[in-house]
Amino acid sequence: MDWTDETIARLRELWSQGLSTAEIGRQLSITKNAVVGKAHRLGLPPRPSPIRNRKVKDGETPSTETPRRKPPTRKVAAPKAEASADLLVEKTEAKPAAVKADTPKSAPAKPSPALESVMMSPPPRPVAAKVDSPARVAPVAPEPRVPPPVRPAPPPRFTASIDRPARRGPSCCWPIGDPGTPGFHFCGATPLPGKPYCAEHAAIAYVKIRDRRD
């Protein structure tokens, strides 16, 4: 994976948006492992893990709770046939679980799974018109759809850090270019009141399905 500043920026963006690692990976055409790994290396704020923290309480009794970690049976690649009889099994290195005090980070309000699903799942990309469903005529919907892949969610409290347009305040988040190609950016124009897109892109975004009159 070529982690250019561009891709990293997008990773951070998607990560901050609360997308799942798998979802980010799909958009970046990489595996979720790569996403998570890179995110950690970048020091991105960890998001609520599905698994419980091995220990959140500092005053726990290690008597019964021993960091029983399964011996990592790495078998990623065929090991070299260097079998030195000298080195025997004797390196039983027990690694105590890191008992670092959890950082008091206030939990960011993350969008509901259902909500983010509804705004992420069916993304007929306005960009990179890839046709995977030939039968995409018009599912019936009296209300304006939100096809753009990027979330129309309100901008997070992060005024900086992420690749927000230079100008502050609301900006059109219509994606310009294909997410995954250099030069990708958001429109950034002044959006319509109450809309995440500018007038130009809102017209595209909120396409009326009832275009077809039969």
Add this chain to the structure above:
DNA sequence: CCCTGATTCGC
């Protein structure tokens, strides 16, 4: 089983 993120560790 599916999903999720976290961690490890060979490369």
Add this chain to the structure above:
DNA sequence: GCGAATCAGG
């Protein structure tokens, strides 16, 4: 530094 393999919880 990278990420597949693996772990582990829901």
